[in-house]
Amino acid sequence: MSPSSIVTAAPPPATTQPAARATTQARATARPRPAARPRATTRAAAARSAEVEAELRLDPRSFRVLTGDRPTGPLHLGHYFGTLQNRVRLQDLGADVLVLVADYQVITDRDTGGALPDHVLGLVADNLAVGLDPGRATIFAHSQVGALNQLMLPFLSLLSVAEVGRNPTVKEEFAATGGQAMSALMFTYPVHQAADILACRANLVPVGQDQLPHVELTRTVARRFNERYSPQRPFFQPPDALLGAVPLLPGLDGQKMSKSRGNAIPLSATETETARLIRGARTDALRHISYDPSGRPAVAGLVLLAAMCQRRAPAAVAEEIGSGGAARLKAIVTDAVNEHLRPVRARRRELAADRGYLQAVLRRGNDQAAALAEDTLDSVRKLMRMTY
Ligand code: TRP
Numbered sequence: 002m003s004p005s006s007i008v009t010a011a012p013p014p015a016t017t018q019p020a021a022r023a024t025t026q027a028r029a030t031a032r033p034r035p036a037a038r039p040r041a042t043t044r045a046a047a048a049r050s051a052e053v054e055a056e057l058r059l060d061p062r063s064f065r066v067l068t069g070d071r072p073t074g075p076l077h078l079g080h081y082f083g084t085l086q087n088r089v090r091l092q093d094l095g096a097d098v099l100v101l102v103a104d105y106q107v108i109t110d111r112d113t114g115g116a117l118p119d120h121v122l123g124l125v126a127d128n129l130a131v132g133l134d135p136g137r138a139t140i141f142a143h144s145q146v147g148a149l150n151q152l153m154l155p156f157l158s159l160l161s162v163a164e165v166g167r168n169p170t171v172k173e174e175f176a177a178t179g180g181q182a183m184s185a186l187m188f189t190y191p192v193h194q195a196a197d198i199l200a201c202r203a204n205l206v207p208v209g210q211d212q213l214p215h216v217e218l219t220r221t222v223a224r225r226f227n228e229r230y231s232p233q234r235p236f237f238q239p240p241d242a243l244l245g246a247v248p249l250l251p252g253l254d255g256q257k258m259s260k261s262r263g264n265a266i267p268l269s270a271t272e273t274e275t276a277r278l279i280r281g282a283r284t285d286a287l288r289h290i291s292y293d294p295s296g297r298p299a300v301a302g303l304v305l306l307a308a309m310c311q312r313r314a315p316a317a318v319a320e321e322i323g324s325g326g327a328a329r330l331k332a333i334v335t336d337a338v339n340e341h342l343r344p345v346r347a348r349r350r351e352l353a354a355d356r357g358y359l360q361a362v363l364r365r366g367n368d369q370a371a372a373l374a375e376d377t378l379d380s381v382r383k384l385m386r387m388t389y
Pocket residue numbers: 067068069070071101103106194197198206207208212
């Protein structure tokens with residue numbers, strides 16, 4: 002696919018809801034990806050992640066971690082088990098953790114319709130509720146850190162259009178929208194993500210498999226910048242990806258948990274809402290409950306959810322339910338989720354009631370990130386001889 006064929010149409014004007022919705026829908030109904038066949042790069046990243054874990058235990062303070070989410074709505078249990086708990090773990094190990102609220106990534110494919118402030122502060126509340134400590138970690142938003150965004154310009158100059166067009170996530174997005182109305186910001190967002198990472202001079206990026214190409218691109222940008230502008234003394238350290246060790250939690254229909262599929266349990270759901278969502282979960286006709294992720298993905302997803310909440314082995318949970326059937330399974334999952342999340346949800350309710358506090362945490366994080374990014378941009382300008 003040639004890059005010129007990727008950007009085929011103008012992005013939707015910011016106010017046309019239908020176009021924005023069509024894009025989101027295309028995402029939601031995109032065919033699920035084939036079960037991950039670990040590619041060489043994934044295997045290499047997994048091996049490197051194991052090494053990094055060992056280094057983390059020896060010298061956590063040598064790591065600066067950047068993770069982030071797009072503020073498109075409340076985070077769900079997939080985020081909680083997949084990334085949020087890991088952030089808190091890294092923080093508690095002693096690494097310097099930065100969490101990005103990636104508001105500029107939201108407008109890659111949709112009109113925000115004025116919902117951004119609530120979603121942004123909701124993300125701050127989600128992160129704090131699970132245990133991120135604003136005294137140690139930094140939470141900040143793209144749009145408030147000018148120097149970060151400026152870094153994207155020199156970075157774009159280090160890459161060819163063809164290279165950016167080969168990014169698998171960008172290609173998938175192009176396919177999911179049928180080639181209609183992919184914005185130029187969507188096309189360049191992996192480069193923006195490289196700016197996120199390098200502006201903060203993060204050396205560790207916890208990600209899912211789908212984000213590995215972005216970290217690879219970031220490494221390329223770092224190396225090329227060093228070669229071109231600082232060959233004697235490399236300025237940017239190419240970051241490592243840290244792949245999660247926990248099994249991926251499927252949604253209530255056995256497919257990948259995602260808000261757009263409507264199969265997610267939000268972290269912020271009440272206990273009654275949680276019960277209702279789980280009651281509506283897909284199961285199958287077999288009465289005897291077993292843990293068989295490939296043969297019975299929907300049932301296995303529910304068993305795994307209870308197991309993760311109770312910190313038990315999924316097979317043990319399944320065995321205990323035995324011939325209790327789907328009703329018993331759902332009752333157990335509901336109790337497990339609600340019990341496990343009770344303190345997190347209580348804390349989140351308190352936080353959500355104090356908008357001023359959430360704003361203060363974010364502003365402080367923005368200031369800290371801005372100081373970092375300005376320092377990086379200063380050095381970059383000096384190395385590029387852009388000081389007049
Ligand atoms: N693209 C990431 C996601 O969709 C969010 C993100 C933006 C991010 N910038 C980042 C993650 C930098 C890690 C590092 O989840």
